[in-house]
Structures are given as C-alpha cells and as structure tokens.
Amino acid sequence: xxxxxxxxxxxxxxxxxxxxxxxxxxxxxxxxxxxxxxxxxxxxxxxxxxxxxxxxxxxxxxxxxxxxxxxxxxxxxxxxxxxxxxxxxxxxxxxxxxxxxxxxxxxxxxxxxxxxxxxxxxxxxxxxxxxxxxxxxxxxxxxxxxxxxxxxxxxxxxxxxxxxxxxxxxxxxxxxxxxxxxxxxxxxxxxxxxxxxxxxxxxxxxxxxxxxxxxxxxxxxxxxxxxxxxxxxxxxxxxxxxxxxxxxxxxxxxxxxxxxxxxxxxxxxxxxxxxxxxxxxxxxxxxxxxxxxxxxxxxxxxxxxxxxxxxxxxxxxxxxxxxxxxxxxxxxxxxxxxxxxxxxxxxxxxxxxxxxxxxxxxxxxxxxxxxxxxxxxxxxxxxxxxxxxxxxxxxxxxxxxxxxxxxxxxxxxxxxxxxxxxxxxxxxxxxxxxxxxxxxxxxxxxxxxxxxxxxxxxxxxxxxxxxxxxxxxxxxxxxxxxxxxxxxxxxxxxxxxxxxxxxxxxxxxxxxxxxxxxxxxxxxxxxxxxxxxxxxxxxxxxxxxxxxxxxxxxxxxxxxxxxxxxxxxxxxxxxxxxxxxxxxxxxxxxxxxxxxxxxxxxxxxxxxxxxxxxxxxxxxxxxxxxxxxxxxxxxxxxxxxxxxxxxxxxxxxxxxxxxxxxxxxxxxxxxxxxxxxxxxxxxxxxxxxxxxxxxxxxxxxxxxxxxxxxxxxxxxxxxxxxxx
Numbered sequence: 001x002x003x004x005x006x007x008x009x010x011x012x013x014x015x016x017x018x019x020x021x022x023x024x025x026x027x028x029x030x031x032x033x034x035x036x037x038x039x040x041x042x043x044x045x046x047x048x049x050x051x052x053x054x055x056x057x058x059x060x061x062x063x064x065x066x067x068x069x070x071x072x073x074x075x076x077x078x079x080x081x082x083x084x085x086x087x088x089x090x091x092x093x094x095x096x097x098x099x100x101x102x103x104x105x106x107x108x109x110x111x112x113x114x115x116x117x118x119x120x121x122x123x124x125x126x127x128x129x130x131x132x133x134x135x136x137x138x139x140x141x142x143x144x145x146x147x148x149x150x151x152x153x154x155x156x157x158x159x160x161x162x163x164x165x166x167x168x169x170x171x172x173x174x175x176x177x178x179x180x181x182x183x184x185x186x187x188x189x190x191x192x193x194x195x196x197x198x199x200x201x202x203x204x205x206x207x208x209x210x211x212x213x214x215x216x217x218x219x220x221x222x223x224x225x226x227x228x229x230x231x232x233x234x235x236x237x238x239x240x241x242x243x244x245x246x247x248x249x250x251x252x253x254x255x256x257x258x259x260x261x262x263x264x265x266x267x268x269x270x271x272x273x274x275x276x277x278x279x280x281x282x283x284x285x286x287x288x289x290x291x292x293x294x295x296x297x298x299x300x301x302x303x304x305x306x307x308x309x310x311x312x313x314x315x316x317x318x319x320x321x322x323x324x325x326x327x328x329x330x331x332x333x334x335x336x337x338x339x340x341x342x343x344x345x346x347x348x349x350x351x352x353x354x355x356x357x358x359x360x361x362x363x364x365x366x367x368x369x370x371x372x373x374x375x376x377x378x379x380x381x382x383x384x385x386x387x388x389x390x391x392x393x394x395x396x397x398x399x400x401x402x403x404x405x406x407x408x409x410x411x412x413x414x415x416x417x418x419x420x421x422x423x424x425x426x427x428x429x430x431x432x433x434x435x436x437x438x439x440x441x442x443x444x445x446x447x448x449x450x451x452x453x454x455x456x457x458x459x460x461x462x463x464x465x466x467x468x469x470x471x472x473x474x475x476x477x478x479x480x481x482x483x484x485x486x487x488x489x490x491x492x493x494x495x496x497x498x499x500x501x502x503x504x505x506x507x508x509x510x511x512x513x514x515x516x517x518x519x520x521x522x523x524x525x526x527x528x529x530x531x532x533x534x535x536x537x538x539x540x541x542x543x544x545x546x547x548x549x550x551x552x553x554x555x556x557x558x559x560x561x562x563x564x565x566x567x568x569x570x571x572x573x574x575x576x577x578x579x580x581x582x583x584x585x586x587x588x589x590x591x592x593x594x595x596x597x598x599x600x601x602x603x604x605x606x607x608x609x610x611x612x613x614x615x616x617x618x619x620x621x622x623x624x625x626x627x628x629x630x631x632x633x634x635x636x637x638x639x640x641x642x643x644x645x646x647x648x649x650x651x652x653x654x655x656x657x658x659x660x661x662x663x664x665x666x667x668x669x670x671x672x673x674x675x676x677x678x679x680x681x682x683x684x685x686x687x688x689x690x691x692x693x694x695x696x697x698x699x700x701x702x703x704x705x706x707x708x709x710x711x712x713x714x715x716x717x718x719x720x721x722x723x724x
Contacts, residue, residue, distance in 0.1 A: 102374065632691075
C-alpha cells in the first residue's frame with residue numbers, strides 16, 4: 001500500500017484541514033506522518049520517501065522532523081520544532097531537525113507558492129499545519145496504546161514521549177507504539193492543544209543550532225569541501241550592464257596554483273587550487289570592459305529619475321474618502337518629501353556556491369533561501385533535468401533577502417561545467433558589495449489635511465521606486481494591474497484617519513542595476529517616511545509625538561498598547577541633557593505591532609551616540625520569547641547600521657563602496673543598550689524577522705530632531721549637518 005496519500009487538488013483554494021494530514025504505514029516499525037504547508041505533491045512507497053514536511057518516530061522514540069524553511073539565524077530550526085514537541089508532548093531535545101530538499105511542488109511556501117524562506121513568514125506558515133500534524137500523530141499513538149490495553153483512549157494521557165493509562169498506571173513509550181500507530185487511519189479532526197495547557201510554547205528555549213555553531217561542527221555553504229574541489233574567483237564588469245571586451249590571461253596562468261582561466265558570457269573566472277591563488281591570478285588578468293550605456297550613471301541621476309516619476313500618475317493602492325475635498329476644507333495643510341536610500345546586504349558570509357557537474361547529474365552545496373530556484377537555474381545552465389540536480393542546503397551566514405536570488409549560482413554553474421571535478425565559486429567582498437541586489441531607492445510625497453487643533457482629517461502618500469516582486473515573481477503581482485503589494489505595505493500607517501490615499505508609481509533603474517529584498521523592503525521604507533511625517537504633524541499641532549500618535553489610534557488597540565508600553569519603559573518625557581533627544585516610531589506589519597523609543601546624543605562635532613533603544617512588541621502568540629528578543633535586537637543592529645552608515649553611492653556606473661572600510665558596519669563599542677518588552681498576545685503568531693529593522697531609521701531621525709532641532713528626511717545624516 002502507499003505510505004502517503006494526497007488529495008488530487010492541492011491548489012490553495014482546494015486545501016482543507018484534511019489536506020494537511022497524510023499518513024500511512026511506516027518502514028521498519030516507524031510511524032511516519034506527513035503534513036502539507038500546504039501545496040504538496042503525492043508520495044509513493046516508504047522506500048521512495050520524498051515528503052513535503054514529515055514526522056517520523058522510530059523505535060528509539062526520536063522524532064525526526066523535516067523543516068521546509070531555511071535556518072539563517074532567525075531561529076526557524078528551534079521555533080517550529082517547539083510547536084511539534086508541544087503537540088507531541090516530547091522534550092525539544094528529542095526532535096531531530098532535517099533540512100528539506102529542493103522541491104517546489106512539495107515544499108512551496110503556503111503564502112508565496114515558491115519554495116522560499118523570507119517575508120517574516122516561516123513561523124506564520126507553519127503554525128496551523130505543524131500543530132495539526134502533531135495533534136494527529138499524538139492521537140494515533142494514544143489510540144495504538146489504548147487498543148493494546150483495551151481501554152478508552154480518553155482515559156490515557158501523554159507526557160515525556162510516552163502514553164499513560166491514568167487508572168492502571170500502564171505506560172508505553174512512543175517508540176514501542178510507532179509500528180502499531182503507523183497502521184491506523186489518520187484522524188482528520190483532532191484539535192490542537194488549548195494554549196492554556198502549553199508547557200513549552202511561550203517559554204524560553206535554547207536554540208537547537210547553537211552547539212554546532214559554538215564548537216565549529218556546523219557547516220555553512222562556504223565550508224563545503226568535496227574531495228578534489230578547486231576554487232574560483234570571479235570578475236564582473238564594474239559598470240552595471242557592461243560586457244567583456246577582451247581578456248589577456250597569460251600572466252594569470254603563470255601564477256602558482258592557477259589551473260584555468262574561464263570566460264563565461266561576460267564574466268571571467270580564475271580556477272585554482274585555493275582561493276589565495278585564484279585571487280592572485282584574478283589580479284594578474286588584463287581585462288578590457290565595454291562599459292556600455294550606464295558608464296555615466298550616478299546616484300543623483302537615480303534619485304532624479306525616481307523623483308521625476310512622481311510627476312506621473314501611478315497605481316492607486318488605497319482610497320478611502322475624497323482627499324481633495326478634505327484638503328479643501330482643512331484648517332491647515334502640510335506637505336513633505338522623503339527619500340529612502342539604496343542599501344546593500346553586506347552579509348558576513350560572502351556569496352558562494354560549490355558545484356560538481358557530471359554527465360549524469362550535479363551536486364550543489366551552498367546556503368540559499370530559495371533551493372528550488374537554485375535547482376532550476378543549475379538545471380537550465382547544465383541542461384540536466386531538475387531531478388538530477390541535488391541541492392545540499394546549509395545554514396546561512398547572513399541572508400537578509402540576498403540569497404533569495406540565484407545570479408551567483410548561475411555564474412558558478414556556467415564556470416563549473418567547464419571544469420573537471422568539483423568547483424567552489426567565492427565572490428570577494430568587493431564583488432559582493434558592488435554587484436548586490438540592492439534595496440531600491442524610494443521617493444515619497446506626503447500631504448496631510450488638519451483641523452484647527454492639528455488632528456488629522458486626511459492623509460495622502462504617493463511613493464515611487466522599483467518593484468522587486470515584478471522582477472522576482474510576477475505571479476505575486478495583482479492580476480488586475482494593482483500595485484506591488486510589498487512596495488505599498490504599511491504605506492498608510494497604523495493610524496485611524498477618516499480619509500486615506502496611497503498611490504504607487506513604479507520606476508526601474510537602468511538595465512543591469514538589480515534591486516532585491518533587504519530584510520523587509522516596503523515596510524522598512526514606508527515606516528521611515530510615515531513616522532517621520534507623523535513627527536512633523538505633531539510639531540505643527542504643538543503636541544507631544546507620543547500623545548499625537550496615541551490620539552490617532554482609536555481603532556488600533558494593539559498599536560496603542562505597544563506605544564504606551566515603550567514610552568513608559570523608556571521614560572518618555574524625562575529631562576535629558578543638552579543635545580540629547582528621544583524619537584519614537586510605530587509600525588503594524590507582518591501581523592505584528594512594534595513601537596520603538598530611541599535615545600541618543602549629538603556631540604558638538606556632529607558625532608552621534610545612540611544610548612538606548614526601548615522596544616515593545618505584540619507578535620500574537622509567542623513561540624520562543626528568546627528568539628523574538630534576538631530577532632528584534634539583530635534587526636535593530638541591521639537597521640541602526642543603515643541609519644548611521646548606509647552610504648551607497650554610484651558614480652560613472654559603479655558603486656563606489658567596496659568593503660567594510662567604506663561601507664561601515666556598527667562596531668561593538670557603538671552598541672546601545674537594548675530593552676525589549678513582549679506583550680502577552682494571542683491568536684496566530686506574527687512575523688518578527690524584519691520588523692525590528694524597519695523601526696530604527698524613523699526613530700533615529702525623530703530623535704535627531706529632538707536633540708538638534710533639525711529635521712532630516714533621508715539618511716544617513718552627514719556629521720557636518722549635525723555640528724553645534
């Protein structure tokens with residue numbers, strides 16, 4: 001008999017609770033239960049195991065759990081197993097996590113359709129499915145025990161990986177019950193636990209992936225070393241969209257350890273015994289580039305084109321009421337323009353990919369947020385069927401959205417097919433930074449209609465910038481010609497305003513300059529602009545910024561609660577030294593609500609010191625509070641780095657920054673005190689991977705105004721403008 005069964009129609013619209021649960025007889029006396037997340041594909045016999053996401057309990061009682069999301073520091077490999085351990089009543093240490101293979105049909109993300117990790121959506125996607133599968137599996141184990149004891153299953157309880165008959169005290173471990181449970185039909189209506197009975201979910205849990213990172217046994221993509229591997233360093237045209245004109249490789253071939261110089265389309269790679277030799281060989285190459293049409297492109301031209309786009313009509317994303325009429329009868333009208341700069345990812349682990357291309361197949365080792373995309377790209381380049389491309393996904397040393405793309409994988413495949421044996425391609429820090437998929441440059445136009453007391457009557461936000469979704473996944477775009485849903489996410493703010501208007505004007509940079517996801521894009525940009533503008537409106541109303549926001553949150557109790565808590569814990573309103581100030585920001589995105597109060601001081605020479613960041617979070621049901629706090633803190637480090645130092649400039653078609661010396665990261669001695677407070681939420685969990693980053697820039701510029709009296713509508717702020 002088949003080990004797994006799947007409904008014929010696995011489209012999102014056709015999926016039901018029954019569609020989440022598929023199970024059958026396990027091999028070797030094991031209970032195997034598969035669940036969909038959703039969008040799954042049918043499976044065959046046990047020997048053909050390719051489950052979309054599954055639970056396997058063996059005779060040893062260990063729970064093996066395939067997770068369809070990538071772990072890149074966000075705690076996915078701990079938080080999601082916590083849900084399963086909770087429902088199964090086993091210790092978290094009893095769960096062995098396995099990374100899902102590349103398989104779009106089986107592991108497609110239920111919110112996105114593609115096999116991707118991003119969008120602060122892993123826990124949100126797994127919440128119902130994992131708990132439902134765990135509850136069904138537990139019910140099958142209880143039934144197996146009750147049938148053996150000839151008792152009512154209702155008289156049995158589970159704990160610590162075993163079933164106990166309360167009246168007689170008889171016990172059976174899950175491992176001993178697995179074979180019998182595997183023969184039972186799958187219950188379709190088993191309710192997950194009442195949250196009041198949770199013993200694990202909601203409590204701090206140590207990360208399952210920490211020990212291997214501490215002792216060095218964990219392998220990241222860049223650590224892959226298949227036998228006989230050689231290493232390649234690569235050069236791309238320094239001008240976006242430029243092409244290769246000529247290369248003289250004589251000097252490079254003379255470098256000790258260099259084995260090959262490979263030209264693939266418009267890239268040049270030096271293949272060597274080790275990376276040092278590859279870099280030396282690359283430096284010895286004489287390359288002439290055709291810089292093409294973008295040779296004169298600059299940051300100023302990019303900004304001018306995006307600002308010019310706002311003179312044209314865009315796509316209406318939100319229209320509630322008549323803004324023109326409200327503006328005409330307003331006591332006051334305030335307008336402002338904001339800019340959000342382009343930003344690089346600058347992940348600690350530079351882009352890398354190791355491949356072994358053979359006539360009969362290909363192995364790929366890397367850390368990626370989109371394994372099926374990698375598989376498809378390699379298959380296309382090599383001409384192999386996708387099933388012949390095995391993607392070995394590793395932990396990631398910094399994803400932030402950059403590893404959703406596979407441009408570097410395509411390069412690696414084009415080079416590797418010309419090399420005998422395995423090949424590792426490593427982008428230098430310079431290549432990584434100067435050929436990134438950058439967060440787009442955005443421009444914003446705001447207008448607000450106010451009554452005589454300064455209260456908001458109407459709010460208009462027009463924005464322009466690149467549409468990442470239109471490039472990356474056109475299927476994500478609204479079928480009726482609506483706006484990029486990410487670009488306008490949170491563009492209206494969390495506030496209760498009678499009249500709201502949001503319009504988006506898409507405008508793309510020149511060919512070759514690619515924009516991409518950057519630890520949240522739409523909310524990251526929109527929170528900065530909206531929250532800066534709200535501070536301006538509070539000033540016009542002669543109101544305290546926190547009180548002004550609170551007055552516009554009648555319909556948003558979650559936002560009001562986090563705002564009040566952050567203000568209280570930060571000591572909002574306390575007397576501060578001269579040239580010191582507090583700034584506040586508030587955001588509702590990814591089904592979470594967060595408020596941040598940032599305190600800073602500005603020295604006479606313009607040096608900024610951020611002293612404290614106080615955050616209040618309501619992210620619904622909290623799985624692991626330690627992970628939530630870590631996500632907030634890590635996101636805020638990322639966001640503060642951008643606010644202080646995120647200078648990315650283009651001149652003559654080139655990114656001018658090249659490494660951490662001129663694309664600076666936050667130093668340890670610059671770290672502020674971080675105070676994170678979690679509200680006890682309920683309902684489905686919200687996303688936390690990106691919201692911490694989104695809060696920082698608006699609170700930062702608002703605090704600068706409080707400290708200096710100067711309003712900044714872009715960042716980073718030059719120190720010259722902050723001098724006393």
